[in-house]
């Protein structure tokens with residue numbers, strides 16, 4: 042197995058290119074960057090098998106943040122494999138005691154929680170390796186630089202693998218929508234922080250990575266274009282939400298925004314390619330996340 046990063050498709054809800062895990066070869070096996078939810082554990086095992094690996098070859102978990110689509114399987118994997126988990130210190134507290142995280146996700150996903158994500162088990166505290174950002178960690182002999190990259194989540198970090206010049210950016214630069222060059226922000230409540238996000242993008246750009254690894258979805262070999270497309274769309278979405286938040290009737294505003302985003306995407310990449318985004322992107326939730334952030338900015342001014 043080469044030392045390069047492998048992209049493992051978790052085939053979320055049977056759909057390709059929605060959630061990816063980064064497989065990083067290290068001494069004694071592989072580290073997984075964002076192992077995904079429990080609902081995709083069979084696909085994770087299948088993807089590892091295709092690389093000639095088994096779950097027992099996983100020797101570390103490296104998390105960008107703890108949202109269910111990135112980290113839901115963490116507790117289950119740690120209980121089975123006894124591996125360490127690198128995660129931002131705020132995220133580490135929630136992994137050890139996931140009750141609040143589960144309650145907040147249940148408010149968003151309701152009765153779909155189990156179908157979408159599967160179980161979310163607590164992580165034994167002694168497995169946790171809390172991060173602040175700014176440090177360099179060593180994972181199986183491989184050095185990863187850590188940057189604190191809030192914006193999408195207050196506990197979001199990104200990692201830079203110097204050996205392959207790859208930045209693992211989680212949700213910090215949005216979601217790809219191939220074959221278009223579009224990059225779709227993911228901005229659900231409650232953590233969205235636009236000012237912090239700008240700083241996060243600057244920290245990622247400062248690594249001058251040759252590639253970005255996005256959980257949604259995979260490697261980008263044109264980081265500058267990706268960052269630029271993300272900044273542009275986030276700015277556009279922010280202006281649109283700002284123009285609507287004084288009109289009243291948030292649910293109607295959010296629904297109209299969602300329709301516009303998904304219709305534009307469909308016009309761009311076609312109905313079939315756009316279909317999975319209707320089930321995963323939740324632009325209405327992103328409207329609420331941005332509205333909440335913009336209103337909080339106002340009251341603090």
Ligand SMILES: [Zn+2]
Nearest residue numbers: 110111212256
């Ligand atoms: Zn995500």
